[in-house]
Amino acid sequence: MRNILIIGCGKSSSALIKYLQEKSESENLKLTIGDISLENAQKFVNNHPKTQAIKLDIFDKTQRQERLQEADIVISMLPARFHIEVAKDCIVFNKNLVTASYISKEMEALDEQVKANNLVFMNEIGVDPGIDHMSAMQVIDNIRAQGGKMLLFESFTGGLVAPESDNNLWNYKFTWNPRNVVVAGQGGAAEFIQEGQFKYIPYHRLFRRTEFMEVEGYGKFEGYANRNSLAYQEVYGLQNIKTLYRGTLRRVGFSKAWNMFVQLGMTDDTYNMENSEEMSYRDFVNAFLPYSPTDSVELKTRYSLKIDQDDLMWEKLVELDIFNRNKKIGIKNATPAQALQKILEDKWTLSPDDKDMIVMYHKFGYELNGEKKQIDSTMVLEGENQTYTAMAKTVGLPVAIAALKILNREITTSGVLRPIDQAVYEPILKELETYGVIFKEKEMKYLGYNIDNVVG
Amino acid sequence: MRNILIIGCGKSSSALIKYLQEKSESENLKLTIGDISLENAQKFVNNHPKTQAIKLDIFDKTQRQERLQEADIVISMLPARFHIEVAKDCIVFNKNLVTASYISKEMEALDEQVKANNLVFMNEIGVDPGIDHMSAMQVIDNIRAQGGKMLLFESFTGGLVAPESDNNLWNYKFTWNPRNVVVAGQGGAAEFIQEGQFKYIPYHRLFRRTEFMEVEGYGKFEGYANRNSLAYQEVYGLQNIKTLYRGTLRRVGFSKAWNMFVQLGMTDDTYNMENSEEMSYRDFVNAFLPYSPTDSVELKTRYSLKIDQDDLMWEKLVELDIFNRNKKIGIKNATPAQALQKILEDKWTLSPDDKDMIVMYHKFGYELNGEKKQIDSTMVLEGENQTYTAMAKTVGLPVAIAALKILNREITTSGVLRPIDQAVYEPILKELETYGVIFKEKEMKYLGYNIDNVVG
Numbered sequence: 001m002r003n004i005l006i007i008g009c010g011k012s013s014s015a016l017i018k019y020l021q022e023k024s025e026s027e028n029l030k031l032t033i034g035d036i037s038l039e040n041a042q043k044f045v046n047n048h049p050k051t052q053a054i055k056l057d058i059f060d061k062t063q064r065q066e067r068l069q070e071a072d073i074v075i076s077m078l079p080a081r082f083h084i085e086v087a088k089d090c091i092v093f094n095k096n097l098v099t100a101s102y103i104s105k106e107m108e109a110l111d112e113q114v115k116a117n118n119l120v121f122m123n124e125i126g127v128d129p130g131i132d133h134m135s136a137m138q139v140i141d142n143i144r145a146q147g148g149k150m151l152l153f154e155s156f157t158g159g160l161v162a163p164e165s166d167n168n169l170w171n172y173k174f175t176w177n178p179r180n181v182v183v184a185g186q187g188g189a190a191e192f193i194q195e196g197q198f199k200y201i202p203y204h205r206l207f208r209r210t211e212f213m214e215v216e217g218y219g220k221f222e223g224y225a226n227r228n229s230l231a232y233q234e235v236y237g238l239q240n241i242k243t244l245y246r247g248t249l250r251r252v253g254f255s256k257a258w259n260m261f262v263q264l265g266m267t268d269d270t271y272n273m274e275n276s277e278e279m280s281y282r283d284f285v286n287a288f289l290p291y292s293p294t295d296s297v298e299l300k301t302r303y304s305l306k307i308d309q310d311d312l313m314w315e316k317l318v319e320l321d322i323f324n325r326n327k328k329i330g331i332k333n334a335t336p337a338q339a340l341q342k343i344l345e346d347k348w349t350l351s352p353d354d355k356d357m358i359v360m361y362h363k364f365g366y367e368l369n370g371e372k373k374q375i376d377s378t379m380v381l382e383g384e385n386q387t388y389t390a391m392a393k394t395v396g397l398p399v400a401i402a403a404l405k406i407l408n409r410e411i412t413t414s415g416v417l418r419p420i421d422q423a424v425y426e427p428i429l430k431e432l433e434t435y436g437v438i439f440k441e442k443e444m445k446y447l448g449y450n451i452d453n454v455v456g
Numbered sequence: 457m458r459n460i461l462i463i464g465c466g467k468s469s470s471a472l473i474k475y476l477q478e479k480s481e482s483e484n485l486k487l488t489i490g491d492i493s494l495e496n497a498q499k500f501v502n503n504h505p506k507t508q509a510i511k512l513d514i515f516d517k518t519q520r521q522e523r524l525q526e527a528d529i530v531i532s533m534l535p536a537r538f539h540i541e542v543a544k545d546c547i548v549f550n551k552n553l554v555t556a557s558y559i560s561k562e563m564e565a566l567d568e569q570v571k572a573n574n575l576v577f578m579n580e581i582g583v584d585p586g587i588d589h590m591s592a593m594q595v596i597d598n599i600r601a602q603g604g605k606m607l608l609f610e611s612f613t614g615g616l617v618a619p620e621s622d623n624n625l626w627n628y629k630f631t632w633n634p635r636n637v638v639v640a641g642q643g644g645a646a647e648f649i650q651e652g653q654f655k656y657i658p659y660h661r662l663f664r665r666t667e668f669m670e671v672e673g674y675g676k677f678e679g680y681a682n683r684n685s686l687a688y689q690e691v692y693g694l695q696n697i698k699t700l701y702r703g704t705l706r707r708v709g710f711s712k713a714w715n716m717f718v719q720l721g722m723t724d725d726t727y728n729m730e731n732s733e734e735m736s737y738r739d740f741v742n743a744f745l746p747y748s749p750t751d752s753v754e755l756k757t758r759y760s761l762k763i764d765q766d767d768l769m770w771e772k773l774v775e776l777d778i779f780n781r782n783k784k785i786g787i788k789n790a791t792p793a794q795a796l797q798k799i800l801e802d803k804w805t806l807s808p809d810d811k812d813m814i815v816m817y818h819k820f821g822y823e824l825n826g827e828k829k830q831i832d833s834t835m836v837l838e839g840e841n842q843t844y845t846a847m848a849k850t851v852g853l854p855v856a857i858a859a860l861k862i863l864n865r866e867i868t869t870s871g872v873l874r875p876i877d878q879a880v881y882e883p884i885l886k887e888l889e890t891y892g893v894i895f896k897e898k899e900m901k902y903l904g905y906n907i908d909n910v911v912g
Contacts, residue, residue, distance in 0.1 A: 188726055194747035198730040200792070201744075202721030204660035209746065243747075265658030270644055274654040288657075290665065291650030291699075291905050336656070449747050 002407060003030045005071035007056060007086060008078035009044055011176075012100070012126070014387045016075070016396030021048045023404060034067060058082060069093050073407045075399060083107060091117055098403045100126030100395055103416060111416040120406050124418040127358060127394035128157040131379070131432070133235075133418055134398070134425035135439050136362050139377055140236060141422055143366045151242050151372065152365025152448065153232070156213065156223040157358070158249025159391050162382045163218070165354035169316045171251030173348045175356035175383075175391055182341045183269050184248065185227065192229035193244045194449040201225055207259035211451055212252060213361050215378045216440070221359060223247035224255050235420065242365075243449040249359050257316045260305050261340060264288040269337035276334035281324045284339050297323060320347050356383040358390040360439075365446050374446040379439045397435055401428050458863060459486045461527035463512060463542060464534035465500055467632075468556070468582070470843045472531070472852030473500045473507070479860060480506045490523055514538060525549050529863045531855060539563060547573055554859045556582030556851050559872060567872040576862050580874040583814060583850035584613040587835070587888070589691075589874055590854070590881035591895050592818050595833055596692060597878055599822045607698050607828065608821025608904065609688070612669065612679040613814070614705025615847050618838045619674070621810035625772045627707030629804045631812035631839075631847055638797045639725050640704065641683065648685035649700045650905040657681055663715035667907055668708060669817050671834045672896070677815060679703035680711050691876065698821075699905040705815050713772045716761050717796060720744040725793035732790035737780045740795050753779060776803050812839040814846040816895075821902050830902040835895045853891055857884050 004020060006013065013033075020031055031048070034056025035041035041053035058064050058078065068074060068089050073096045076086050080101035090097045091113050103123045114121050124130055136155055143150060160166075161173040174181060190201040201209050210222040229246045233239050250258075261267050265288050273279065273287065282297055289300040301307070301323075307314050321327065322343055329339045350356065360379040365372065383389035402419065405411045411424055419425050429437075447453055460476060462469065469489075476487055487504070490512025491497035497509035514520050514534065524530060524545050529552045532542050536557035546553045547569050559579045570577050580586055588611055596606060616622075617629040630637060646657040657665050666678040685702045689695050706714075717723050721744050729735065729743065738753055745756040757763070757779075763770050777783065778799055785795045806812065816835040821828065839845035858875065861867045867880055875881050885893075903909055 189721055189724055191727070195749075197742065197747055199743060199745075199747065200721055200724075200727075200729070202660070202719075202724060204658070205719065205721065263658075263661065265645055265656055265661065268645055268656075268658060271647070271656075273656070286653065287655060289655075290907060291653055291655065292908075292910075293651075293904065293906055294910050448749065450749055451746060452748075454748075454750050 001028055001030045001050075002072040003032060003070055004073055004075065004403060004407070005032045005034060005067060006075045006077060007034050007058060008076060008082070009033055009035050009041060010077065011389065012392050012395040013044055013077055014389075014396065015393040016077070016400045017044045017051070018046070018388070019397055019400040020404070021046065021051060024048070024050045027404060027408075029404075032067065032071065058085060061085075065089055065093070068095060071095055073098070073403055075099075075403050077399075080104065087121060090121070091119065094119065096406050097121045098125065098399055098406065099123045100130060100399050102129055103418065107416055115415045118414045120411060120414055121416045122402050122406060122411070122419065122424075123416065125398045125402050125428075126396075127391070127398075128360075129418065130398050131394055131429075131437060132157055132360060132362075133420050134429050135360065135377065135379065136364075137236065137420045137422075137425055138429060139362065139364050139375060139441070140238075143364060143368070143375075146368060148366040148368035148373075150238055150364070150366050151446070152244075152363060152374070153236070153238055153241060154211075154223075154243065154245040154247070154361075154363040155232075156221075156247045156249045156361045158221065158223075158360075160249070160251065160357045160359060161350070162355035162357040162390075165350070165356075166251075168347065169312065169319050170254055170257060170348070172254050173350050173354065173356075174345065175350065175389065178341050178345055178348070179337075182267055182337045182344070185224065186267070186269065188227060190225035190227050190229070192225055192246070193241065196242045204262055207255040207262055210255045211247070213249075215359060215361065215380060216442075218359070218380055220252045221249045221361070222252050222255055223249050223361070235418070245449075249361060253312075257313055260307075260313065260317065263305060264301075266336045266340045269335045272333040272335055273339065276329050276339055277332045279329045279339070281322050281327045281329070281343055284329060284336075284343070285322055288336075320344065350386065352386060355385065356389045356391055357381065358394045363444075365448065372446040374444040375441050376444050377439045377441045379437060381436055393435060394437060397432060397437070398428055401431050457484055457486045457506075458528040459488060459526055460529055460531065460859060460863070461488045461490060461523060462531045462533060463490050463514060464532060464538070465489055465491050465497060466533065467845065468848050468851040469500055469533055470845075470852065471849040472533070472856045474502070474844070475853055475856040476860070477502065477504045477507060480504070483860060483864075485860075488523065488527065514541060517541075521545055521549070524551060527551055529554070529859055531555075531859050533855075536560065543577060546577070547575065550575065552862050553577045554581065554855055554862065555579045556586060556855050558585055559874065563872055571871045574870045576867060576870055577872045578858050578862060578867070578875065578880075579872065581854045581858050581884075582852075583847070583854075584816075585874065586854050587850055587885075587893065588613055588816060588818075589876050590885050591816065591833065591835065592820075593692065593876045593878075593881055594885060595818065595820050595831060595897070596694075599820060599824070599831075602824060604822040604824035604829075606694055606820070606822050607902070608700075608819060608830070609692070609694055609697060610667075610679075610699065610701040610703070610817075610819040612677075612703045612705045612817045614677065614679075614816075616705070616707065616813045616815060617806070618811035618813040618846075621806070621812075622707075624803065625768065625775050626710055626713060626804070628710050629806050629810065629812075630801065631806065631845065634797050634801055634804070635793075638723055638793045638800070641680065642723070642725065644683060646681035646683050646685070648681055648702070649697065652698045660718055663711040663718055666711045667703070669705075671815060671817065671836060672898075674815070674836055676708045677705045677817070678708050678711055679705050679817070691874070701905075705817060709768075713769055716763075716769065716773065719761060720757075722792045722796045725791045728789040728791055729795065732785050732795055733788045735785045735795070737778050737783045737785070737799055740785060740792075740799070741778055744792075776800065806842065808842060811841065812845045812847055813837065814850045819900075821904065828902040830900040831897050832900050833895045833897045835893060837892055849891060850893060853888060853893070854884055857887050 031051040038055040362377040487507040494511035818833040
């Protein structure tokens with residue numbers, strides 16, 4: 001019986017645990033789910049005979065190390081900043097480790113020790129990062145194997161609401177951590193490369209520099225730039241590429257409307273507002289508008305954002321009930337971002353029957369035998385329900401599949417890794433297909449970075 | 457013979473040193489000017505028999521303490537962050553200290569020790585902070601002495617080019633540290649109070665939320681908000697005031713044009729641009745615009761900033777030669793702000809015959825005997841030449857006057873202070889008048905905070 005220790009469980013653990021439970025008999029697996037809340041861990045047991053839930057405080061070193069020693073492999077689903085102590089213990093006790101988080105500098109620094117101990121620390125193997133890495137590298141490696149040279153790589157991922165549950169003017173609901181959505185794009189300019197030129201977008205312009213993309217059967221989406229595109233030169237070996245751009249997908253029109261909040265200053269998370277607890281939604285809006293002895297908050301908002309009388313943008317604000325005089329923010333010393341999150345959660349929280357959706361869109365431009373070509377690759381996965389969401393499946397399944405393959409010595413390369421090697425991504429992507437994670441490729445006319453499709 | 461040690465000298469030291477030299481005979485003064493560059497210190501000697509220049513490295517503790525022990529009072533004109541070691545030594549060796557800088561937390565923390573030693577550490581006694589404190593407190597104390605209650609305080613200061621030297625479309629030249637101008641307003645939202653409501657302006661809107669003001673004989677100016685208005689509640693005892701707003705003055709139209717740089721992201725000082733050394737001015741502009749296979753940097757700029765064909769804003773950009781293909785930024789790893797500063801310095805550096813100008817504008821709203829009233833108080837000082845600039849005079853003269861008064865025991869209150877007590881500001885303001893620093897007061901109709909002067 002092989003013991004898999006899963007540390008920390010949240011929304012994304014459902015599909016991960018279900019997968020391993022389904023394999024427990026054939027693969028001879030025992031699961032230990034450790035969480036700071038025993039009650040929370042117990043939710044994931046599902047009456048499965050080989051699964052035990054335990055209370056596990058990762059800051060209790062003795063307990064942590066005891067549990068770790070009993071494991072044959074460790075999956076950490078903790079928030080990214082908490083992985084490092086677990087990772088260090090994994091070196092001490094010679095355990096392999098799987099996480100869905102970006103490799104931090106501290107994690108990266110363990111690489112030599114991990115290699116010296118012949119261990120596998122597989123990270124960035126959720127959806128984004130994770131499935132994006134694997135599906136992109138599969139196409140890139142294939143182009144290179146044919147002798148092609150990469151010219152352009154653009155990649156977008158979005159966690160959205162499924163079409164059947166898409167019933168507000170924003171075409172958006174929170175399917176993941178709302179806070180990350182509210183502060184998305186902050187902390188510095190977005191940097192990327194377009195046709196060999198380095199380009200920079202400041203935060204306050206980010207949501208007005210989108211691209212549109214069409215996904216067959218799902219219509220149009222738009223993408224705004226992520227901050228970190230340049231890092232992918234190194235990771236994917238795209239050092240001389242002409243265009244490199246990573247972004248986040250939303251339904252068309254979301255970004256332009258979101259920009260209203262950015263422009264007013266409502267997404268700022270760096271200071272606390274006075275009297276935020278007693279502040280009404282209307283007061284919150286008014287705090288970003290000049291005082292006037294005569295004019296309404298509504299007209300000041302329209303004027304400040306140049307919203308015409310017949311502009312749908314206005315209806316999007318009204319739908320949020322953001323001018324309400326009675327609803328209170330109710331949070332002490334709230335930052336604007338926290339106050340805005342409160343207002344949005346009233347309207348953008350999934351209803352019990354709502355389903356979510358993950359959409360991924362890659363563009364690969366390349367030159368092969370003197371000819372310039374482009375492949376667009378898309379993936380859409382809808383959630384089953386509020387437990388087995390598209391997010392939980394796309395984050396949890398690759399983690400679970402990788403963990404089992406490492407346990408079975410099918411993945412053996414040692415080090416602090418991400419899933420960018422063919423030996424890793426090929427079998428995982430293949431298995432993911434049986435769970436509905438299917439990429440569709442389409443040949444496109446290569447026009448380079450060319451937002452208006454102008455034929456020079 | 458009393459020895460005044462002046463540590464650190466720059467542009468602002470000329471008027472300060474001249475004042476003390478002129479008083480040296482009558483007041484029995486000896487001046488020691490210490491600077492990291494002996495050559496620089498020597499420039500300020502002016503063949504004056506009682507002035508010596510020395511090389512002084514404030515990080516050389518032995519030398520610093522030696523020189524300090526010989527002094528009867530110390531004036532530190534060092535950059536604000538370097539005062540603290542000097543201040544600590546002043547406590548050890550029982551010396552009074554004068555600086556023109558904002559009181560830092562470290563300086564504030566010395567208050568008890570300074571009081572225990574019965575010393576005077578007078579800070580914030582330049583122009584802004586300095587003359588603004590003194591001239592505002594004089595009016596505020598006067599209103600209170602009559603039994604009035606403060607309702608509104610707005611205060612604006614600007615370092616500008618004098619009308620006779622004002623010959624570019626921006627009506628602006630650098631009369632002080634250009635870097636401070638380029639990054640002005642960054643680091644967080646501006647916070648202030650309008651009619652009892654806390655208001656917040658994010659950086660990217662700061663230069664579009666200006667107020668206009670008229671100064672008799674000088675025409676219109678505009679003010680944009682400083683970040684720190686709320687701190688003045690405490691400092692000036694304005695805790696229950698309805699409107700509190702501090703800002704920076706520019707000529708009308710400057711802020712709207714400056715906003716073009718803010719919108720493009722050119723004032724960002726948080727990251728380094730790729731290839732900045734070899735980048736042309738045109739490349740710099742293009743880095744903030746999307747790639748296009750067909751369109752010019754000019755049209756992309758107009759489109760991105762929505763500049764109509766006949767808008768003077770465009771001429772302001774062209775005047776800066778910002779689309780030049782041949783001029784290079786020439787700075788390694790420049791931030792956008794550093795690159796922009798380079799471009800602006802080509803055009804906004806004062807010519808040898810140019811004169812500068814300091815403008816200050818205060819508004820005081822108050823209630824007296826049931827009646828609401830307003831006094832506007834303005835001060836304009838033009839520079840004499842490039843040595844005795846308005847900036848050097850308004851920064852240096854209050855420092856020099858205060859230092860002499862402390863030396864003569866005319867100012868004796870001990871502690872880490874700013875010039876907000878009548879006993880301090882009254883005689884200094886009086887003496888400043890003889891140097892042309894004259895405030896003109898005017899009674900105005902009180903309309904509260906009311907940017908469009910709407911009569912309710």
